[in-house]
Amino acid sequence: AQSVTQLGSHVSVSEGALVLLRCNYSSSVPPYLFWYVQYPNQGLQLLLKYTTGATLVKGINGFEAEFKKSETSFHLTKPSAHMSDAAEYFCAVGGGGFKTIFGAGTRLFVKA
Amino acid sequence: SQTIHQWPATLVQPVGSPLSLECTVEGTSNPNLYWYRQAAGRGLQLLFYSVGIGQISSEVPQNLSASRPQDRQFILSSKKLLLSDSGFYLCARNTGRDEKLFFGSGTQLSVL
Numbered sequence: 001a002q003s004v005t006q007l008g009s010h011v012s013v014s015e016g017a018l019v020l021l022r023c024n025y026s027s028s029v030p031p032y033l034f035w036y037v038q039y040p041n042q043g044l045q046l047l048l049k050y051t052t053g054a055t056l057v058k059g060i061n062g063f064e065a066e067f068k069k070s071e072t073s074f075h076l077t078k079p080s081a082h083m084s085d086a087a088e089y090f091c092a093v094g095g096g097g098f099k100t101i102f103g104a105g106t107r108l109f110v111k112a
Numbered sequence: 113s114q115t116i117h118q119w120p121a122t123l124v125q126p127v128g129s130p131l132s133l134e135c136t137v138e139g140t141s142n143p144n145l146y147w148y149r150q151a152a153g154r155g156l157q158l159l160f161y162s163v164g165i166g167q168i169s170s171e172v173p174q175n176l177s178a179s180r181p182q183d184r185q186f187i188l189s190s191k192k193l194l195l196s197d198s199g200f201y202l203c204a205r206n207t208g209r210d211e212k213l214f215f216g217s218g219t220q221l222s223v224l
Contacts, residue, residue, distance in 0.1 A: 006155075034212060034213075036213075041218070041220070042217060042218070043116075043202055043204075043215030043216050043217050043218050044156075044202070044204075044213070044215045045215075046212040046213070049212055090155065090156065092213075098144050098161055098163055098169075099158055099161060099171070100146075100158070100206075100213055101158065102148075102155050102156035102158075103155055104154060104155035105155045105156075
């Protein structure tokens with residue numbers, strides 16, 4: 001079975017500050033890991049994914065995430081937050097079949 | 113292009129009424145198709161997935177059902193809606209277990 005835990009349902013940062021959104025996963029098979037972003041009243045868009053290979057994954061809009069097997073983590077970071085980054089972010093795990101399991105989401109607020 | 117069409121965008125239905133949400137995809141054949149529900153503060157819950165025509169896997173027992181009458185068509189239905197069926201319904205597709213999910217724009221369902 002697979003599961004995802006996102007620490008913090010809400011995160012608030014100032015514009016220009018570091019963004020850190022935490023994700024821990026559980027998987028009995030090698031996981032495929034994803035981060036998605038959702039803007040209000042829209043579907044989800046992929047930010048980045050990890051399947052195999054390099055553990056530091058770079059995505060769109062300056063985001064990146066590092067797969068740490070020993071910590072079962074896949075935290076999302078961005079060095080400098082922009083107002084347009086305000087959205088809800090979902091971590092997800094797949095690889096255990098056809099299903100992709102999502103975390104509960106973290107809403108990011110960016111203060112001017 | 114690989115597009116997912118979902119309609120309607122917004123739906124208000126009385127308790128006990130039937131439901132039919134349709135999702136169609138373009139630009140790919142034999143996709144894996146998914147229905148997710150997003151309730152306030154609860155992340156994305158996988159409801160059904162389908163790996164082929166007539167093949168439906170149910171993840172959560174409830175009064176909803178799904179059908180896949182054609183390769184690129186996925187329908188979510190209910191005979192009698194409950195208040196708890198309110199939420200944001202998202203259709204998604206991918207072509208492999210390690211591939212990202214493409215999401216439709218969603219249907220906001222309010223059951224009153």
